[in-house]
Amino acid sequence: MSPIRYILRYALPYKGYIVLNIVFNLLYAVFNAISFLALMPMLEVLFQKGKVPTEMPILNESIAYRDYVFDSFRFRVAQYAENNSLKALMFVIGVILITFFLKNLFNYLAVFFITYLRNGVIKDIQTTLYTKLISFPASFHSNNKKGDTISRVTSDVTEVQRSFLSVLEMLIREPLTILFALVAMFALSTKLTLFVLIFIPVAGWLISIVGKSLKSRSERVQKEQGELLSYLEESLTGIPIIQIFTAEKTFNRKFTAITKRLFNFSNKLQHRESLASPISEFLGVSVIGVILFIGGRLVLVEQSLSGAEFIAYMSLAYGVLTPAKSMSRAIYSVRKGNAAAQRIMEYLFYQPDIQSPKNPKKLPDFSKEISFNNIHFSYGKENVINGLNLTIPKGKSVALVGSSGSGKTTIANLLARFYDPQKGSITVDGVATNKVDLHELRTLFGFVTQDAILFHDTVKNNLHIARPNASTEELNEALAIANAASFVKELPNGIDTVIGDGGNKLSGGQKQRLAIARAVLKNPPVMILDEATSALDTESEKLVQDALQKMMQNRTSLIIAHRLSTIKSADEIIVLDKGNVLERGTHEALLAQNRMYKKLIELQSFN
Numbered sequence: 001m002s003p004i005r006y007i008l009r010y011a012l013p014y015k016g017y018i019v020l021n022i023v024f025n026l027l028y029a030v031f032n033a034i035s036f037l038a039l040m041p042m043l044e045v046l047f048q049k050g051k052v053p054t055e056m057p058i059l060n061e062s063i064a065y066r067d068y069v070f071d072s073f074r075f076r077v078a079q080y081a082e083n084n085s086l087k088a089l090m091f092v093i094g095v096i097l098i099t100f101f102l103k104n105l106f107n108y109l110a111v112f113f114i115t116y117l118r119n120g121v122i123k124d125i126q127t128t129l130y131t132k133l134i135s136f137p138a139s140f141h142s143n144n145k146k147g148d149t150i151s152r153v154t155s156d157v158t159e160v161q162r163s164f165l166s167v168l169e170m171l172i173r174e175p176l177t178i179l180f181a182l183v184a185m186f187a188l189s190t191k192l193t194l195f196v197l198i199f200i201p202v203a204g205w206l207i208s209i210v211g212k213s214l215k216s217r218s219e220r221v222q223k224e225q226g227e228l229l230s231y232l233e234e235s236l237t238g239i240p241i242i243q244i245f246t247a248e249k250t251f252n253r254k255f256t257a258i259t260k261r262l263f264n265f266s267n268k269l270q271h272r273e274s275l276a277s278p279i280s281e282f283l284g285v286s287v288i289g290v291i292l293f294i295g296g297r298l299v300l301v302e303q304s305l306s307g308a309e310f311i312a313y314m315s316l317a318y319g320v321l322t323p324a325k326s327m328s329r330a331i332y333s334v335r336k337g338n339a340a341a342q343r344i345m346e347y348l349f350y351q352p353d354i355q356s357p358k359n360p361k362k363l364p365d366f367s368k369e370i371s372f373n374n375i376h377f378s379y380g381k382e383n384v385i386n387g388l389n390l391t392i393p394k395g396k397s398v399a400l401v402g403s404s405g406s407g408k409t410t411i412a413n414l415l416a417r418f419y420d421p422q423k424g425s426i427t428v429d430g431v432a433t434n435k436v437d438l439h440e441l442r443t444l445f446g447f448v449t450q451d452a453i454l455f456h457d458t459v460k461n462n463l464h465i466a467r468p469n470a471s472t473e474e475l476n477e478a479l480a481i482a483n484a485a486s487f488v489k490e491l492p493n494g495i496d497t498v499i500g501d502g503g504n505k506l507s508g509g510q511k512q513r514l515a516i517a518r519a520v521l522k523n524p525p526v527m528i529l530d531e532a533t534s535a536l537d538t539e540s541e542k543l544v545q546d547a548l549q550k551m552m553q554n555r556t557s558l559i560i561a562h563r564l565s566t567i568k569s570a571d572e573i574i575v576l577d578k579g580n581v582l583e584r585g586t587h588e589a590l591l592a593q594n595r596m597y598k599k600l601i602e603l604q605s606f607n
Contacts, residue, residue, distance in 0.1 A: 003341030004334065006348075007164050010124050014117040021117070022172055024110035029176035031103035033184040036319055038096045040312040107173075114169050122161045129153050129347055137354040138418040147230025148223075152347060155225055156340040163337025174323035181320045188313045189305055192295055195287075221269050224262040231258055291317055354420055360437040364429035366444060366525050369393045370415070370556070371430075376423035377410060377579075384410050385421070385579035394525075397557040399567035401600065402576035408560040410579075412528045415558065416445055446519035448548075450531040452511040454503030459488055460495045462503075462514060466522035474521065481550045482517035484510070516548065526556045564601055573597065 011018065133149065141149075185193040235242065235251055242251055295313065298305040305313070372390040376383075385407045392398045400408040413419050415426060417433055426433045433441055446466075454462050463475050470478075475495065479485040487510055491497035503511045519527060529548060549569075561567045568587045575583035575590065575597050583590055583597050590597035 003338050003345060004164055006345060007121070007125070007160060007341050008168070010121040011117055011168070013124070014120050017113045017117045017120075018172075020113040021110050021169070024106045024113070025173040025176050028103055028106040028110055028173065029180040031099050031106060032177055032319060033180040033316065035096065035099040035103050036181075036312055036315040037184055038092070038099050039315055040308045110173060111169075114172075117168075118161055122157055125157055125160070125344065126153055129157070129344065132347060132350070135355075136350070136352050138413065139354075140350070140352060145226065145230035147228065147233045148226030149347075150233070151226035151229050152343050156343050159340035160337050160344065163334060164341065167334055167337075170323075170326055174327050177323045178320050181316050185313060185316045185320070188309050188316070189295070189298065191298070192291055192313060192317075195290065195294065220265045221262065224258065224265055228255075228258050228262060231255055288314075288317065354417055354438070356438040357435055360440070361431055361435045363436045363440045363444075364431055366428055366556075367394060368429045370526070371427045372411070372414075372424070373427065374424040375411075375414065375421045375426065377407075377414060377419065377421045383579060385414075388424070388579065388581065390574065390581075392526075392556060392558060393571075394556050395554060396571040397552060397559060397569075399559040399561060399570035399573045400576060401561060401564060401567065401573060401597070402582075405578070406576040407579040408576060409530055412447075412530050412558060412560060415526075415528065416447065417441060444524055444526050446522050446524040446527045448512070448515050448519050448527070448529050452503065452508075452515035454499060454506075454511055454514060456498070456501045458493075458496050458498050459491065459514065462499065463518050463521055466518045470521055478517040478521040481520045482513045483546055484513040484517050487513075526558065527552060528558045528560075530560045531562055564597075564604055575600075 130153065133153070182193060182197070231254065235255070242248060291314065295305065295310050299307055299310050370392040372388050375385050375388040375390075377385040384405075388407075388411070390398070390411075400411060402408055410419070414421055415433075417438060420434060428436075428441075428444070455465075460475060463478065464470060467474070476485060479488055479495075488495055488497075497505075499505050499514075503514065506514070529552075557570075559567055559570060567573060570587070572584060573587060573590055574581055575595075577596070583593060583595055585593070591601065
C-alpha cells in the first residue's frame with residue numbers, strides 16, 4: 001500500500017468534516033469565478049463601452065446562453081442606475097464586494113473544517129504510534145535509537161501533516177477553483193481557454209521532473225534528524241560523565257559532525273525544493289504573455305472580444321494559474337511526505353516477535369510452581385544461557401548469583417517475556433508462558449530493578465501505575481511496608497509532590513523505596529528483584545532490605561543479587577556462570593560445599 005493511501009485511511013473518522021470542506025470549497029470556487037466576471041460590467045461602466053440592452057433579454061434559440069446571462073446583468077445595472085454612471089459604478093462595486101466577501105467567507109469555513117481533519121489525523125497517528133511503541137518488546141528498543149524513534153513520532157508526523165494533509169486540502173479546493181474558472185473562461189473565449197488547458201499538464205510534467213529526487217533526499221534529512229535527537233538525548237542523560245571526564249570537546253566534535261551532515265543534506269533538499277516556485281512562476285508568466293498576444297489579436301484585430309471581457313478573462317486566467325502552481329508545488333510536498341510516511345509505516349507495520357498468541361490459553365491461578373525447562377538463549381551470536389533447568393515453587397524465594405554476564409538478569413527478562421528463549425520453555429503450573437495472553441501473564445509479576453524507574457509526576461501517580469484505582473489508605477499502607485511513608489510526608493506537598501524527571505528530586509534510597517512501594521501496591525503473586533540494593537549506600541540498603549523482607553513475606557520471589565549478604569534467607573540459591581548452573585542449595589549447604597559460592601562470600605567479606 002502506498003504511504004499516502006495508508007495515511008488517508010486515518011481521515012475516515014473525520015469524513016463529516018471532509019463533506020463540509022467540499023461544500024464550502026465548492027461555494028468558494030463558484031464565487032471566485034463570479035467575483036472575476038463581476039469586474040466586466042464595472043469596466044464597461046467606467047469606459048462606457050458596453051452594449052446596454054434596452055429591454056430584458058429573452059432566452060431562446062437566437063441568443064447564446066452566455067450573452068443572455070451577461071445582457072441580463074447589464075440590463076439590471078442600467079435599470080438600477082437610471083442612466084446615472086456613478087450610481088451604476090457604485091452598484092457594480094457593491095456586487096463585487098459582496099461576491100469577494102462571500103468567496104473569502106466560504107474559503108475560511110472550508111479551512112476551518114479541514115483543520116479538524118488535519119489535526120485529528122495527526123493525533124490518531126501519534127496515538128497509534130505511541131500505543132505500538134510501548135507494546136514492543138525490549139529487543140526492539142535495544143536495537144533502535146531513542147532519538148530516531150522520537151523523530152518518527154514528532155518531526156516525521158509533522159512532515160506528513162505539512163505535506164499529505166495540505167495536499168488533501170488542495171486536491172479538493174484547487175481543482176474546483178480551476179473547474180469553475182475554466183467554465184467562465186470558456187464562456188468568454190473558447191480559443192484562449194484551450195491554450196490554457198494545454199499548459200497545465202505541461203507545467204505539471206516539468207515540475208515532476210525536478211521533484212523526482214526529493215524522496216531520497218528527504219529520507220536522508222529525516223534520518224539525520226533522528227541521529228541528532230539520539231545523540232542529544234544521550235548527551236543530556238550523560239552530562240555528569242561528560243563533565244567529570246572533561247569530554248566536552250569530544251562530544252561537541254561529534255555533535256558538530258552530525259549537524260554538518262544535516263546542514264548539507266538539508267541544503268540539497270531545500271535547493272531542489274525551491275526550484276518549484278521559480279519554475280512555476282516562469283511558466284505562469286510565459287503563458288500570460290501568450291494569452292496577452294492571442295487575446296490582444298481577438299480584441300484589436302478580430303474584435304471578437306471586448307476590452308472589458310478580455311480584462312475579466314485575464315483575471316480568470318490568473319485565477320487558474322495560481323491554483324495550478326499550488327498543485328505543482330504540492331508534488332514536492334508529496335515526495336517529501338512520502339519519505340516521512342514510510343518511516344512512520346515501518347513502525348506501524350512492525351510485527352514484534354513477542355506478542356500474545358491468537359488463541360491464548362487461560363493462565364492458571366499459579367498454585368504450584370514456575371519451571372524453566374532446558375532454556376537456551378543468546379543475544380545474537382553471544383550465548384547467555386545454556387540448557388537451564390530451574391523450578392520456583394509457589395511461596396518460595398529463589399536467588400540467582402554469579403559474576404556479571406552470567407545470565408541472571410536474562411532469566412528474569414525471560415520470565416516476564418521481555419525476550420523469548422530460542423529453545424526450551426517456561427511454564428506456570430504446566431502451561432507455557434508463550435501460550436497465554438501477554439498482558440495476563442505480566443499481571444503475575446512485580447518488578448524492582450537496580451535503577452528505580454520513576455516518572456516526572458507526583459508520588460501518588462507513580463504509585464497508581466501499579467493500581468490506578470487504589471485508595472489513599474492502600475497507598476499509605478504500601479508506602480509504610482516500603483519504609484517510604486516517613487520521607488514522603490516530609491516532601492513539600494506530601495504524596496502530591498512532583499518528584500522530577502526520573503525522580504531526580506529524591507535520593508537513590510528514596511527512589512528505590514518508592515519503586516518497592518509501587519510493587520507492593522500491585523500485590524503480585526511473584527516478585528522479581530533485580531539487584532534492588534546494589535547501588536545504595538549502607539544506610540539506604542538497610543532500609544530497602546528491610547522493606548524487601550516485608551514485601552517478600554508469603555510471596556514467591558526471584559532475587560538477583562551481587563551483595564550476597566542480602567540473600568542468606570533465600571529458600572534456594574542458584575550459582576550461575578556463563579549461563580550454566582554450577583551450584584544450587586541453601587546458604588548453609590553451599591558454604592559447606594566449599595566451592596564458587598563460598599569464594600564469592602569470602603571475596604565480598606574481604607572487600
